[in-house]
Amino acid sequence: xxFGERVNQFDAWLLDRIFQPVADALPERLTAMDVGMSFQVGxxxxxxxxxxxxxxxDGKLPATDALLNTSGLVQL
Numbered sequence: 548x549x550f551g552e553r554v555n556q557f558d559a560w561l562l563d564r565i566f567q568p569v570a571d572a573l574p575e576r577l578t579a580m581d582v583g584m585s586f587q588v589g590x591x592x593x594x595x596x597x598x599x600x601x602x603x604x605d606g607k608l609p610a611t612d613a614l615l616n617t618s619g620l621v622q623l
Contacts, residue, residue: 548556577585
């Protein structure tokens, strides 16, 4: 048996004995459309959060100015 055949045999064993029982135990599968829309919504939320964080940290939002000025810690 060559090295390539042994790798294929190990791969088949790994898939059949380890990963397939785990996959079978998972709840019902989502459709491709549901998974895609979930990733799309997550991507939009992450983009909005990162843009908002940059604006807040840079001090371009009035809320940041109000927080910093009322605390008396920063004089602008």
